[in-house]
Amino acid sequence: MQLFLDTANIEAIKKYAAWGTVDGITTNPSLIAKEGVSLESRIKEITEVVDGPISSEVVATDYEGMIKEGREYAKWHKNIYVKVPLTEDGLRACKTLSSEGIPVNVTLIFSAGQALLAAKAGAALISPFIGRLDDISQDGMELIAEIVTMLSNYSYDAKVLVASVRHPRHVIDAAQIGADICTMPPEVFDKLIKHPLTDIGLEKFLADWEKVKDLQK
Ligand code: E4P
Numbered sequence: 001m002q003l004f005l006d007t008a009n010i011e012a013i014k015k016y017a018a019w020g021t022v023d024g025i026t027t028n029p030s031l032i033a034k035e036g037v038s039l040e041s042r043i044k045e046i047t048e049v050v051d052g053p054i055s056s057e058v059v060a061t062d063y064e065g066m067i068k069e070g071r072e073y074a075k076w077h078k079n080i081y082v083k084v085p086l087t088e089d090g091l092r093a094c095k096t097l098s099s100e101g102i103p104v105n106v107t108l109i110f111s112a113g114q115a116l117l118a119a120k121a122g123a124a125l126i127s128p129f130i131g132r133l134d135d136i137s138q139d140g141m142e143l144i145a146e147i148v149t150m151l152s153n154y155s156y157d158a159k160v161l162v163a164s165v166r167h168p169r170h171v172i173d174a175a176q177i178g179a180d181i182c183t184m185p186p187e188v189f190d191k192l193i194k195h196p197l198t199d200i201g202l203e204k205f206l207a208d209w210e211k212v213k214d215l216q217k
Pocket of ligand 1: 006026027028107127129131132163164165183
């Protein structure tokens with residue numbers, strides 16, 4: 001499974017990219033607003049750090065506006081994936097941009113039916129938001145299983161990108177189901193790497209080594 005970072009924070013992107021485990025980046029208007037930066041300059045900065053799909057979301061809500069923004073974003077770098085919402089205009093924009101060779105990430109997916117439509121419209125990535133479903137007492141992971149099973153019957157180009165991830169269990173469950181990609185905020189990357197027994201084990205190894213280090217010449 002590919003792991004993406006769900007942030008527009010350039011310091012975090014540099015930090016986790018250095019681990020060698022970041023395959024791509026997802027951003028959205030809220031994440032850009034949190035950083036208080038220009039979308040274009042931040043996305044361009046990210047392309048210099050991560051060599052993989054980088055999602056940049058349109059803010060237009062009409063077809064023409066989405067196409068205009070999407071074509072513009074695509075000029076910034078070869079790795080740009082244009083993110084469009086799952087709306088009627090978003091589906092149309094997905095079809096048009098995809099047919100022009102611009103990869104599209106269809107976002108704000110909350111049902112298998114929406115995922116099927118996005119796949120049929122030529123999406124390269126489809127983003128079901130599991131955390132937001134969990135928030136309203138629906139099992140987000142059940143949706144991932146449903147979409148992965150459904151798409152395995154066909155040969156759409158669409159990859160399933162698990163989004164709105166809140167904790168490491170989400171990541172492991174998504175991997176067991178066989179989702180293609182999981183995008184997660186930096187805090188979840190931190191929680192994935194941490195285990196108290198690793199810290200205790202290392203401390204013990206180093207303490208024992210102290211006893212014999214002078215014999216190592
Ligand atoms: C990813 O593409 C989405 O923008 C993101 O995962 C949304 O996460 P949230 O529900 O935590 O805002």
